[in-house]
Amino acid sequence: MLGRYLSNPGSQHWKAAKKVLRYLEGTKDLMLTYQRTSLLDVVGFCDADFAGCIDDKKSTTGYIFMMAGGAVSWKSVKQTLTASSTMEAEYVACYEACCHAMWMRNFVSALGVVDSISRPLKLFCDNSAAVAFSKNTRSISRSKHIDVKFYFVKEKVAESLIDIEHMSTKSMLADPLTKGLPIIAFQEHVSQMGLLEA
Numbered sequence: 690m691l692g693r694y695l696s697n698p699g700s701q702h703w704k705a706a707k708k709v710l711r712y713l714e715g716t717k718d719l720m721l722t723y724q725r726t727s728l729l730d731v732v733g734f735c736d737a738d739f740a741g742c743i744d745d746k747k748s749t750t751g752y753i754f755m756m757a758g759g760a761v762s763w764k765s766v767k768q769t770l771t772a773s774s775t776m777e778a779e780y781v782a783c784y785e786a787c788c789h790a791m792w793m794r795n796f797v798s799a800l801g802v803v804d805s806i807s808r809p810l811k812l813f814c815d816n817s818a819a820v821a822f823s824k825n826t827r828s829i830s831r832s833k834h835i836d837v838k839f840y841f842v843k844e845k846v847a848e849s850l851i852d853i854e855h856m857s858t859k860s861m862l863a864d865p866l867t868k869g870l871p872i873i874a875f876q877e878h879v880s881q882m883g884l885l886e887a
Contacts, residue, residue, distance in 0.1 A: 693742070693767065719884045724758035729803050731756050731793050733812040734856070735786035736863035737768070737778040747771055748778035751866025752786035754793055759883025762793060765866035770835075777835060779816035782863075783823060783853060784838035786812055787845055794850065809852035815861040823853045 691709060694702045735752040742749070747770075753763040766785070772778035790810050798806060814820050823842050845851040864870060865878050 693744075716884075718886050719879075720887045721759050722883050722885045723756075726757050729756060729797075730808070731761070731790075731797055731806065731810055733786050733790050733793075733810065734862040735779075735782045735812060735814055736861050736867050737772075737775075737782035737816075738867040739772065739775040739778045741868065742767060745771070748781070749867045750778075750782040750785045751863040752782065752789060753863050753866065753882065754789070755862070755882070756797075762789065763863075763866065764789070776816060776818040776822065779814060779819040780822055780835065780842075781838060783812065783814055783819055784842050787842050787851055787853075790851055791845065809846075809849045812851055812853045813856035813861070814853055815856055815858040817855050820853050820855045 691702060691705050731754055733752060733754045735750070737748050737750050739748050740746040748768045749765060750768055751763075751765045754761050764785075768778065768781050770781070772781060790812055794806050794810055797803060814823075822839070823846055825843070842851070842853070846853060858864070859874075862878055862881055865875055870878065
């Protein structure tokens, strides 16, 4: 998020950059860890903040995919369209995560670690309206951009390639990718991502 202000940085951005450097110094001994398991399912978590950018009121999408107890892929990005509600912002995040989930399904199968991913890939979202919208049979949006995303996600859910389920906000692993969190909550999320001290 700090990178958004590279072309016109101010003193508050310098302070934020110093915080990032202090964070990196304090976490240099952390490493991604994975569990030995015969169950190699990929599980995704997606989240969005609503109108979080103070400059243009665009939302931020964050998603993370886990396998064997550790993070294998993640992304945080400002959404390209302006969402008109929390549900729209969360649904755009579901769409972005769905696109990446399809790539993950193909990538994991191509690695040959598992023969194929036969079950639907689970994707957790903390907005119950967005989850219901993904299982709905008709669009309720007036926006063509949202409609395209609606039909893509709906198609993947109908084909049993993706299963979107609700998860409480407190347990949402993608939360740190969309907003600042209190230190205790942040540390809990980081450890659940498989980042542990070496």
